[in-house]
Amino acid sequence: xxxxxxxxxxxxxxxxxxxxxxxxxxxxxxxxxxxxxxxxxxxxxxxxxxxxxxxxxxxxxxxxxxxxxxxxxxxxxxxxxxxxxxxxxxxxxxxxxxxxxxxxxxxxxxxxxxxxxxxxxxxxxxxxxxxxxxxxxxxxxxxxxxxxxxxxxxxxxxxxxxxxxxxxxxxxxxxxxxxxxxxxxxxxxxxxxxxxxxxxxxxxxxxxxxxxxxxxxxxxxxxxxxxxxxxxxxxxxxxxxx
Amino acid sequence: xxxxxxxxxxxxxxxxxxxxxxxxxxxxxxxxxxxxxxxxxxxxxxxxxxxxxxxxxxxxxxxxxxxxxxxxxxxxxxxxxxxxxxxxxxxxxxxxxxxxxxxxxxxxxxxxxxxxxxxxxxxxxxxxxxxxxxxxxxxxxxxxxxxxxxxxxxxxxxxxxxxxxxxxxxxxxxxxxxxxxxxxxxxxxxxxxxxxxxxxxxxxxxxxxxxxxxxxxxxxxxxxxxxxxxxxxxxxxxxxxxxxxxxxxxxxxxxxxxxxxxxxxxxxxxxxxxxxxxxxxxxxxxxxxxxxxxxxxxxxx
Numbered sequence: 107x108x109x110x111x112x113x114x115x116x117x118x119x120x121x122x123x124x125x126x127x128x129x130x131x132x133x134x135x136x137x138x139x140x141x142x143x144x145x146x147x148x149x150x151x152x153x154x155x156x157x158x159x160x161x162x163x164x165x166x167x168x169x170x171x172x173x174x175x176x177x178x179x180x181x182x183x184x185x186x187x188x189x190x191x192x193x194x195x196x197x198x199x200x201x202x203x204x205x206x207x208x209x210x211x212x213x214x215x216x217x218x219x220x221x222x223x224x225x226x227x228x229x230x231x232x233x234x235x236x237x238x239x240x241x242x243x244x245x246x247x248x249x250x251x252x253x254x255x256x257x258x259x260x261x262x263x264x265x266x267x268x269x270x271x272x273x274x275x276x277x278x279x280x281x282x283x284x285x286x287x288x289x290x291x292x293x294x295x296x297x298x299x300x301x302x303x304x305x306x307x308x309x310x311x312x313x314x315x316x317x318x319x320x321x322x323x324x325x326x327x328x329x330x331x332x333x334x335x336x337x338x339x340x341x342x343x344x345x346x347x348x
Numbered sequence: 349x350x351x352x353x354x355x356x357x358x359x360x361x362x363x364x365x366x367x368x369x370x371x372x373x374x375x376x377x378x379x380x381x382x383x384x385x386x387x388x389x390x391x392x393x394x395x396x397x398x399x400x401x402x403x404x405x406x407x408x409x410x411x412x413x414x415x416x417x418x419x420x421x422x423x424x425x426x427x428x429x430x431x432x433x434x435x436x437x438x439x440x441x442x443x444x445x446x447x448x449x450x451x452x453x454x455x456x457x458x459x460x461x462x463x464x465x466x467x468x469x470x471x472x473x474x475x476x477x478x479x480x481x482x483x484x485x486x487x488x489x490x491x492x493x494x495x496x497x498x499x500x501x502x503x504x505x506x507x508x509x510x511x512x513x514x515x516x517x518x519x520x521x522x523x524x525x526x527x528x529x530x531x532x533x534x535x536x537x538x539x540x541x542x543x544x545x546x547x548x549x550x551x552x553x554x555x556x557x558x559x560x561x562x563x564x565x566x567x568x569x570x571x572x573x574x575x576x577x578x579x580x581x582x583x584x585x586x587x588x589x590x591x592x593x594x595x596x597x598x599x600x601x602x603x604x605x606x607x608x609x610x611x612x613x614x615x616x617x618x619x620x621x622x623x624x625x626x627x628x629x630x631x632x633x634x635x636x637x638x639x640x641x642x643x644x645x646x647x648x649x
Contacts, residue, residue, distance in 0.1 A: 193544055288523055289427070
């Protein structure tokens with residue numbers, strides 16, 4: 107208990123936050139790493155996931171591959187990559203993308219698959235081609251699950267980006283490792299609390315975005331699109347089980 | 349709420365029990381004689397070289413028929429020192445300067461003699477240090493041979509004036525007496541820390557050799573210094589205190605056991621320590637095999 111109080115005390119001192127190695131700078135670095143890693147994960151995994159969901163092909167391979175990627179210990183992967191690429195941001199980025207891409211991928215294909223087959227067939231019957239079906243029907247209706255995948259990935263990255271400091275980059279891991287190595291638990295706990303705070307902030311931002319999008323006509327949200335309701339719930343249950 | 353209460357009570361009870369088991373405070377104090385039969389507990393840091401030294405002590409004692417118990421690979425100083433003080437560990441290979449600075453951060457002692465003298469005064473009752481070995485293993489400021497030649501470097505102060513210097517070191521380096529502040533105060537060297545969290549291991553060496561950093565904090569007994577053709581910068585002001593290997597022992601270590609440890613330390617020179625480390629790093633040999641070979645070479649088995 108006293109450790110937590112000391113950590114809060116430390117967080118309330120101005121010294122902890124200011125300066126080139128202070129918590130402000132480290133938090134911004136941490137957020138930047140998160141955004142970059144999330145961006146790369148999205149660029150790689152979103153198109154793949156949408157393609158798998160749209161064509162209904164390759165789902166088995168995707169599940170096996172993402173399962174294997176998730177099982178890799180991130181610290182081991184980080185060290186291994188760093189031995190090849192040297193210290194800096196490359197190694198943590200590779201490790202974070204490997205960690206986060208499976209969630210984005212699963213969200214994307216589950217989102218597309220959650221769209222009621224009757225709706226898709228109706229769109230085709232109207233004369234839409236494959237691309238139009240994907241961009242005008244499947245993505246808008248599957249958006250809640252696609253966003254859930256990104257949301258999950260963002261949280262995983264924020265929690266794990268602390269490892270960047272292991273190989274010479276910045277972020278809140280700097281304070282975390284310093285506290286850990288010198289048994290200065292107030293610093294370690296304080297930095298952890300800031301990581302938790304960042305995670306809550308980002309999660310809330312995602313939650314608000316999802317809520318706002320639900321109000322946009324034509325985009326699906328739970329309860330707002332009864333035709334997709336049961337299926338998307340079932341798929342969501344599958345995702346959680348994964 | 350009720351379950352929380354139970355949990356708390358349970359945890360406290362468990363903690364109380366475990367603390368009794370470890371220290372055994374009633375048996376320890378008065379009855380040293382009765383414990384002669386019990387094994388001496390040897391600890392080591394979570395550092396391969398330290399574990400090899402601990403293994404040397406263990407096997408040398410065993411060869412004399414003294415029973416030992418191994419408690420190796422314990423995190424860092426802050427954790428295991430309390431174990432030594434509580435009597436849970438009887439023998440621990442330490443490094444002179446760092447060990448003194450743990451007890452007295454402001455310590456004035458600079459030479460090995462001053463350090464051992466200061467340790468005798470500051471160590472809590474019941475603990476003492478034996479004769480230090482010639483071998484040292486200390487944080488040292490290391491550069492590549494090319495960088496040393498380009499900038500005409502032989503000692504740390506030669507780094508002063510070079511701009512944008514970076515050093516790869518563990519994060520705790522920032523707060524150590526020989527960290528950036530100490531470098532600035534003593535040698536006028538301005539340097540920023542790039543944290544590479546593997547204690548001078550392969551990532552740190554790699555960062556130095558590939559030019560990501562100009563300087564690295566690598567232990568002086570690291571075999572990589574020779575194999576990668578690195579230059580250790582001299583430290584004439586002794587910013588990093590001498591880190592000779594010396595065993596910290598409890599009262600349970602009697603004269604016979606101490607004599608065995610002294611014999612091992614007398615044979616342990618810096619060259620010998622580096623060659624022990626090389627066997628562990630290059631040949632991936634097990635600490636106990638490395639120790640057994642060395643002891644038989646030295647005729648101490």
